[in-house]
Amino acid sequence: MKSAYLKGPKKLIVQDAADPAPKPGQVIIKVKYCGICGSDLHAYETGIYSGIIGHEFSGDIESIGESVKGWKVGDRVTANPNIGCGTCYYCKRGETNLCMKLLTIGEGGAPGAFAEHIPVRADLLRKLNTMSYEGGALVEPLGTLVRAAKYSVRPGDSVLVMGAGTIGLFALECAKKYGAKRVYVTEVSKLRAEVAKKLGADQVFNPKEVNISQKMNELTNGLGPDVVLECIGKPETIRGAETIVRKGGTAMIVGVSTVDVPTNYLGMLIHETAVKGIYAYSVQDFEEAAQLIERKQIDISPLVTGKIGLSDIVEKGFEELLKPEKNHIKILVDPQR
């Protein structure tokens, strides 16, 4: 089968791989779509792990291993890519994202879905039911924002979302879903800013033209927003999230940065601000994300801006998403093409 194998920084090679056979407890999925995630871009640039990557996928069950019950060939599915050990403190609470022996599909722990076929443990599957394959591939990124919003947004809150890529746009939609009264968004790309407005942002600001801290103070009686959802992952925006949020508010760090960011601990103490990280989703958060898409309570229609075949994954996928003007939001790869 065709697959995209990450071998080092900027070395993503489309090559032949052996067709996987299901081990006991596993199924093989014929992949329909696999989304390119911000964390995939990060891995592509750094070569932080190797193997077949891709973890936001949907497809059809093609074959079934021993002792798998409740699934049949042809079932349309997506899957939670976090493979928990099932026995540790966190797994018992459903927080497989925090598992002490966590392996993640497509992030070095197990083969990913930028491939024609992928083996998946049956207990990680989720039926698409009425969801489209596109929707199925978006459950995974939405799960992270369900978790971020659940931990931070209270009814009536004012929220600032920094960045309007897939993660920021889902942050905006989840903040509204969880009761935010006002959601402001920062974004430099015109296309993304327009989509943010379409999805219900009260106002969108270009941080290159507007002083965001000042603007937020103006809009919140000099207080600052109750919650900041940082969805960019740059040191300056992470620092910004922490300083823009109101006293006693919460800055949620969703964007990925592997660079150390200095923190003003005295400021945090005096302002009683909470700075919290979010890593993926629990089993419950993933299910809630699936239900939000299934019930059409989250609009995914403006998010998919490109669909490409596996052989174009580097040129029309990863390299395209790394361009500074970013005229894309989510690109889905169809490995059968």
Ligand SMILES: [Zn+2]
């Ligand atoms: Zn992802």
Ligand SMILES: [Zn+2]
């Ligand atoms: Zn575990």
